[in-house]
Amino acid sequence: MLELEGVTHCYRSGKATFEHGVHRVLDNVSLKLYEGEVLGVLGRNGAGKTTTLQLMAGILAPTRGVIRRQPGKTASLLSIGLGFRADLSGRDNALLSAMLQGATRSEARSYLEEIKEFSELGDSFEEPVKTYSTGMRARLGFTAALKTHVDILLIDEVLSVGDVRFRKKAESAMKERIAGEQTVVFVSHSAGQVRALCDRAIWIDAGRVCAEGEVASVLDEYAGDGRGRGEG
């Protein structure tokens, strides 16, 4: 459904840092995402996980290599604080986000009360997003993505924020959605969440895929490396 072939991604940095101002974050990464699967992405801070999701979403273009997405399939990146217009209300942002996922205006409107209720934002739903806390933004982003249709859902750690009660509710709603046909790429630092939600996992370190395959064996290798130990 989505394939990365030999993908390298570099960011520009100050001339005095990295190699002549070029920071190579992904180095010749190849991976395949199959329809209906939930792929977990593990890796320490700065390993290149978010960059991988942004490439998959088409927000970034690779420096080298190819990204193939099945024609007509939509991919959407769900990450904290990304994609909201700060001056617009939660309601208007939810409307926009649904329309950006391909809903018509009236379809998008029909989701709004559900989004308001699930996100538990109350009257804040009518307030500008710039007045929201990080947890409130995450709840709005999570709920808007949960309620709208997208072929490939790319989730960047949004299930790790918010209070415990909302996190549990979000996890079980996500499980329900995943149980259907939804294709998901899921970045998390929590071994527990990856074990509970994913069909397959990859471990990225220093821009390369170190391990790929069955969740339990990838988690073992990650923990054995001493970096994933003790998380979740």
Ligand SMILES: Nc1ncnc2c1ncn2[C@@H]1O[C@H](COP(=O)(O)OP(=O)(O)OP(=O)(O)O)[C@@H](O)[C@H]1O
């Ligand atoms: N826009 C950017 N410009 C320059 N460097 C960047 C940019 N975005 C990320 N980087 C660098 O790329 C590397 C990988 O970042 P990325 O966000 O993909 O890592 P990550 O695995 O998602 O990390 P985390 O677990 O901390 O979220 C880091 O060293 C980061 O500093």
